[in-house]
Amino acid sequence: MSKLWNRINDELKTRHDSKTYNHIKVLESPQGAQIEVGGRKFINMCSNNYLGFANNRAAVAAAKDALDEYGVGSGAVRSISGTQKCHIDFERKLAEFKGVEDVILVQSGFQANTALIPTITTADDAIISDELNHASIIDGVRLARAKKYVYKHADMEDLKVQIEKAKSEVSGIVLIITDGVFSMDGDIAPLDKIVELKEQYEDVYLAVDDAHGEGVFGSHGRGLVNHFGLDGRVEFEIGTLSKAFGIAGGFIGGKKELIDYLKQKARPFLFSTGLDSAMCGAGICIVDEMTRSDERVKKLWENAKYLQSGLKALGFDTWKTVSPITPVIVGEEAKATALTKALFDEGVLVSPIMFPTVAKGLARIRLMPSAAHSKDDLDEAIAKIKKCAEQLEII
Numbered sequence: 001m002s003k004l005w006n007r008i009n010d011e012l013k014t015r016h017d018s019k020t021y022n023h024i025k026v027l028e029s030p031q032g033a034q035i036e037v038g039g040r041k042f043i044n045m046c047s048n049n050y051l052g053f054a055n056n057r058a059a060v061a062a063a064k065d066a067l068d069e070y071g072v073g074s075g076a077v078r079s080i081s082g083t084q085k086c087h088i089d090f091e092r093k094l095a096e097f098k099g100v101e102d103v104i105l106v107q108s109g110f111q112a113n114t115a116l117i118p119t120i121t122t123a124d125d126a127i128i129s130d131e132l133n134h135a136s137i138i139d140g141v142r143l144a145r146a147k148k149y150v151y152k153h154a155d156m157e158d159l160k161v162q163i164e165k166a167k168s169e170v171s172g173i174v175l176i177i178t179d180g181v182f183s184m185d186g187d188i189a190p191l192d193k194i195v196e197l198k199e200q201y202e203d204v205y206l207a208v209d210d211a212h213g214e215g216v217f218g219s220h221g222r223g224l225v226n227h228f229g230l231d232g233r234v235e236f237e238i239g240t241l242s243k244a245f246g247i248a249g250g251f252i253g254g255k256k257e258l259i260d261y262l263k264q265k266a267r268p269f270l271f272s273t274g275l276d277s278a279m280c281g282a283g284i285c286i287v288d289e290m291t292r293s294d295e296r297v298k299k300l301w302e303n304a305k306y307l308q309s310g311l312k313a314l315g316f317d318t319w320k321t322v323s324p325i326t327p328v329i330v331g332e333e334a335k336a337t338a339l340t341k342a343l344f345d346e347g348v349l350v351s352p353i354m355f356p357t358v359a360k361g362l363a364r365i366r367l368m369p370s371a372a373h374s375k376d377d378l379d380e381a382i383a384k385i386k387k388c389a390e391q392l393e394i395i
């Protein structure tokens with residue numbers, strides 16, 4: 001066998017042997033509070049469908065209407081002949097909702113980071129990234145030619161040290177980049193303090209990836225920047241449509257000239273075909289609904305608080321979360337795998353999160369409540385977590 005196939009097979013074997021191989025589940029129903037796998041019904045505690053829009057009937061109908069109007073494919077990259085009117089309508093709608101001058105849509109939240117970070121920085125610049133930032137930020141930073149710095153998680157003293165260092169080592173701009181809500185722990189970036197700090201310097205700018213903050217924080221789910229009252233003071237707002245918005249796609253919001261510039265220069269925009277019309281049609285319908293009513297956001301928080309207080313009352317440690325993301329710390333990696341499996345057998349789907357995604361000894365299962373869950377769903381999930389954790393001597 002060649003070196004290539006040896007390498008691939010060795011890695012697969014290592015994962016099987018260490019029980020870290022990811023057996024990817026195939027769902028036989030739409031996303032919702034309950035889903036079907038292998039002909040069985042499960043309580044779904046592991047999707048990012050925060051507001052329950054993924055199978056919203058009005059959004060599905062709007063997607064079908066857009067397909068009828070524009071077809072299934074946009075035909076070319078958007079800069080050649082692939083920009084359809086629905087792209088522009090959706091961008092305008094998102095900009096209004098987010099309270100930014102303009103928005104550029106890209107194919108995913110991941111692509112939004114790879115579109116923004118290398119495009120707005122040069123080899124003369126510095127990027128300072130929170131040590132716990134998402135993989136797509138890390139990859140976006142890797143693609144950039146700027147000098148790279150990492151600051152300790154949410155640590156303002158260290159961020160100041162890194163800004164001073166970067167300022168003395170580069171001649172260009174300094175870009176700070178952070179997740180809004182950190183998806184493994186559920187804690188949030190101290191955006192008020194970061195903005196206060198960066199405004200003390202010239203040419204220090206801030207990008208916030210609000211993938212898990214949109215639909216969750218701020219008025220009607222406008223996101224973490226809005227939650228902190230910082231509208232207009234964060235230069236780059238990165239978003240994904242794949243979580244609370246319930247569809248797929250990503251976007252960047254900011255000043256008009258920024259969006260104009262990205263549409264001329266961002267490689268994922270220039271060299272990859274744009275979102276399909278169904279996503280635009282559904283997206284417009286969902287943003288309209290979010291603007292009209294904040295009932296789903298309220299329900300999400302009610303459910304998150306109910307789930308987290310129920311788990312805490314049983315003695316579980318939900319770690320640093322201040323958002324609906326609900327980690328349940330179990331310690332050893334093997335316990336996280338065993339608890340996930342036991343819950344699967346009981347009909348509850350959760351995701352195990354282990355080293356190297358989180359530090360050794362802090363393995364956990366992660367629960368994602370949504371506005372779609374009923375109290376009965378949550379009660380059943382809590383009762384089954386209790387039963388399985390007791391059997392496994394976790395509590």
Ligand SMILES: Cc1ncc(COP(=O)(O)O)c(C=O)c1O
Pocket residue numbers: 108109110111134136179183209210211212240241242248249250
């Ligand atoms: C902070 C952050 N950015 C980007 C992404 C990727 O978003 P998408 O699934 O739209 O590519 C995620 C998803 O996990 C995320 O948590």
